[in-house]
Amino acid sequence: MIPAAFEYYRPRDISSAVSLLDQFGDEARVIAGGHSLIPMMKLRMADVPHLVDLQDLDELSGIEVGDTIKIGAMTTQYEMINDDDLADVAPILREAALQIADPQVRYMGTIGGNVANGDPGNDLPGLMQCLDAVYSVVSSDGKRTIPAREFYKAAFSTARKDTEILTSVSFCAPKGGCAYVKQKRKIGDYATAAAAVQIERQGDRCTAASIAMTNLSDIPVWSEAAASALLDTGVDEGAVKSAVSGMLGDIDPAEDNRGPVAFKRHVAGVILTRAISSAWARA
C-alpha cells in the first residue's frame, strides 16, 4: 500500500491546471477528494506520474440553486448534504449523498470526483442520469457540456478527454417525487444494487418518469424501458412489475463478493420496487 513516486502539482487557477494536463497528457490525473484515486495509486493499480490537485481552485466549489441547480465539481458530499437550499429544492441529493460511503469519506469526497471517475460503484452517476444532469468540462480548447446519460462508456472510461477537467454538474430542479434506495453490505460499501427514481404525477396518473440503476453493469444504467412502463399508469403493481422487467432487460450485473448474478438481479428488482413506491408516494 505504498504508491510509486509521483510529481504533485497544486495549481491556483483553472488555466494552470488545464495547461498541466496539456503538458503531460495521459501521464497526468487531476485529484479532487482522492478517495478513489489514492487507494488505486497505493495499490499501484493506477500509474499517475503527475498528480494535479484541484483543491485550491475555489471557482470549482459552491452550489447555485434556482430553476437550474449548478454544483461546482469540488463541492464535497458533506457540503451537499448540509446545504438547506439544495435540500429544499432537490432533497434527493441529500438522500443519495447520505448513502455514499461514511461521514469521513463525505468530508473529502466531491461530486465532481464521484461522477467523473467512471467507477460503476459510485452513487451519483446513476442519480445524475436519472435527473438528466449535464456535466461542464473545460480544456485549453474551451468549454463544452456532456449529458450524464452520454458520459459513461465503460468502467472507468468516460466521454471526458484526458485534457479536460470537469468543472460543474447542472440539472433542472426535479419535479414530482424522487427516491434513491440502496442496498449495501455495510456502511462504506458500494451498492449491491441501488435505484434512482423520479416520477411526476397528475392525480392518479404517472406523467413522467426516469429510472437509473447503480452498480448493476459496468456503467450506470438509465433504463428508458423501466420508465416508460410507468408512464400513463397508476403505478399499480402490474406497472411496477413491468418497470422491473424493463430494468432487468437493461442491467448486466457481474458476480462478485456481494453475490451471484441471480441474487443481484433479484435485489435489483426489490430495490427498484421500493424506490418507485417511495418516489410515487412523494410525487
Place this chain on the structure above:
Amino acid sequence: MNDMSPDRAERSEKLNGLGCSRKRVEDARFTQGKGNYVDDIKLDGMLSGDFVRSPYAHAKVVNISTEKALEVPGVLAVLTATDLEPLNLHWMPTLAGDKQMVLADGKVLFQGQEVAFVVATDRFAAADGVEAVDVEYEELPVLTDPFEALKSDIVLREDLEKGADGAHGPRKHHNHIFTWEAGDKDATEQVLSHSDVVAEEMVYYHRTHPCPLETCGCVASMDKVNGKLTLWGTFQAPHAIRTVVSLISGIEEHNIRIVSPDIGGGFGNKVGAYPGYVCSVVASIVTGKPVKWIEDRMDNLMATAFARDYWMQGKIAATKEGKITGLWCHTTADHGGFDACADPSKFPAGFMSICTGSYDIPTAYLAVDGVYTNKAPGGVAYRCSFRVTEAAYFVERMMEVLAIELNMDAAELRRINFIRKDQFPYQSALGWEYDSGDYHAAWDKALAAVDYAGLRREQAERIEAFKAGHTRKLLGIGLTHFTEIVGAGPVKNCDILGLGMFDSCEIRIHPTGSALARIGAISQGQGHATTFAQILASEIGLPAESITVEQGDTDTAPYGLGTYGSRSTPVSGAATALAGRKIRAKAQMIAAYLLEVHDDDVEFDVDRFVVKGAPERFKTMKEIAFAAYNQAVPGIEPGLEAVSYYDPPNMTYPFGAYICVMEIDVDTGEHDIRQFYALDDCGTRINPMIIEGQVHGGLTEALAIAMGQEIAYDDMGNVKTGTLMDFFLPTVCETPHYTTDYTTTPSPHHPIGAKGVGESPNVGGVPAFSNAVHDAFRAFGLRQSHMPHDQWRVWKIANDLGLHN
C-alpha cells in the same frame, strides 16, 4: 473480621480492588493518541523491510532476479532463501511441530507467501524495490479443498519425507498432517446404532481472520558491539518468542531482549512467529542497522495467521424424549500450506474436545484430520481458547439440528441435557474435568430476561403473517449455552515447544507504600495494567492507583507464556494473587514485630494488619512497607518483594447463555438484530466495566464472523477478501445494542475464583447469531446453512426454500 463497619467499607472502597469498575489506566494515553506501538519506534539509521509476495497459490520459483531492485535508490539488500540457507534460516519451526519456509525455497504454497525481503533506507524505497524484483514462476495445480487434497496425487510438501510420521503421529496421505482422537470410538458407534434418534449434519466453520486494528510487525536491532539483539514487536507471547529466536538463531537467550510495546489488538494473530521477524533479525545482523517490518492490511489478511476452517461432520444421538446418549464428530481441518497452528503441543486440534459443550453426554468420540492445502498457514485461536469456538459452534448447531429432528423446542432440549450443578466437578466423555457451573440457573435467568415464551408466540404469529402475505420479514430466535475451557494450562499436559504453560508475577513494594508488579502476560488491549492492579490491591491492601503493572519486556518481566486463550487472569492473575499473598505473609511478620505480638495474633484487615480482638492496634500496609526498608526485623530479610510462578491445577470453565433476536428480510437477505442478551459467568468479576467492554467487543467480532467475515479463495487459490472493502469489519452502524448480564460461579481452584471472560462473547456469540438465522427459517424446513450469513447467502436460503415464488 466479618463485620463490614462503615470504616472498613470506606477503606476497602479506597483500594479500588476486586469488583469495582475502575476506569482503565491505559485509556489516558490510548484516547489521546499517546500510545507507543511498534510502528512508533524510530531508531537512528533504522532501515525498512518489505516482502515480495507470491501472486500464485502453488508454483515453482524458477528464478529470482534482484539486479533491478538493487538499482532502486535506497535499496540496500534483497534477501532470498539462498541467502538464508547458509544460516539455516530459510525454514523455521512452527509452533505445531511442522516447519515453514521463511522465504520461498524453490516453490510457493499460498498466495501472498514471502518470496524475497527487500531492505531499504525507507518504507517507500522498500516498496519500489519490491516492485523491481523479478520472479519467474511456473504455475502448479492448486488444491483449495481439503477433501480433494486428501485424495489428490498432487504433492504439496515434497520436503516432508514420504511415509514418515509427522509431529503428531502417522500421516495417511502426502497432504495429510495428523489424526487426533479423543473419546471412545466403539462405544459411541454402539450408542449411535442403538439410539431412538440420530441427527447427522455437516457443520462448516469457515476460514476467517483475527484482523487486529494494528497489523503484525517488528523492529530488530542487533548491537554488534555487545552482541545483544533487541526485538520490539507485536508479540502476544514475548518470552516464547525469545526462546524461539534463541533456538533458531543460536544467539544465547540472555543476549536477546524481546519487547512487546502497546499492542493494538491481537486476537491470536500475534501468537505465532512469522517470516517477517526472522528476516528483520537477519537484515539487522547483515546491515548492522535496526530494521523495521510492518505489515500492511492486505499482507495481514493474506499471509499472517488465519482462524477456523473446520469441516465438522457430526452425529448426535438421543432418546425420543430428547436425552442425549452420544455425540460423534469427525473434523477435517484445513491448515493451509504449513501447519502453523498455535496450540499446546499435545493438542494439535486445540481443545476441540470440549465439543460436548454444556451437556451431560455420556459417550462421545472426536477425530480430527489436519490437511495441507494451497492456503495461508495459521489456524490460530481468534478470540478463543484453541478451537473452543469451533467446538461451541459445532455442538450448538447440533443441538438445534437435534431439536428439529425431535420436533422439540431448542431451549427445552438444552435444559434437559445440561450438566447439573450437583455433577461438578464433572468428567466429560472426551476427557475434561469441568471445574464448576450452574447452567440451569443461567439458562432460566436468560430465558426470563427475554420473555422467551413471548418471543416464541410472536414468532408463530409472524410465520402466519408471512404465509398470509402480510410481511416479508421473518423472526429468528438464536439460542446458545456455551462452556469454554480456558486458562491453559497445567504444565503436566500443556506446553508450547516444550515450554510449560505456567505464568508468573513479580512484585516489589516500594518504601513509601507503592508497588511495581511485573507479569508474564501481555495486554493487547485487555487492560491488564488496570485489572491486575485491582487483584493486587485486594491482596496487599495498597490502592490500585499506587500499583504499576509492567509487562512485555523480557529483560524485566518474569517468564510467562503470554496472553491468548483467556489465560491471563486464570494463570498470570493467579500468580499475581499468590505473589500478593507472599507479600502479605511477610508483611504479617513485620506487623507483628512492630505491634510487639506474635505473628498469629495479627490478622489482615483490608489495608492493614490488626491485633486480633484489638482493632485499634494496627499497622497499615503503607507503614509496614516503610518498616520493611528501615527496621531491622530479627530473622527477616529487609525489603518487601515476592515472585510467584503459577502452574494451574486445572483449566477454568467460563460459561454463558446468549439469546439473539433477529429480523430477516427474505427478499434482500438483510438482517436487523432487534435484541441481543448476553449472560456471562466468568466466576469472580474483577472489573465489571472491563467485562462489559470485553463482551461488547467480542460480540461484535462474533457478529462479524457469523454475518459476513471470511477469508475466501477462488479455485485458483486467489484471496477474494484481501481488503477491508470485502473483509467485513462491522462499524458502529452494523453493531446492535447489547444487553449484558451475569451470574457468578467462582472457580473452586483459582486463588480468587476468576475464570477469564475476554473470549466468551466470541465463543458464544457466533452460534447465537448463526442460530438466529437458522431459527428464522426453521418453520420452512431449513436444517443447516453454512456461515457467513451475508446477504446473498441468506437470500439463497430463502430462495432454495421457495420463499421467493
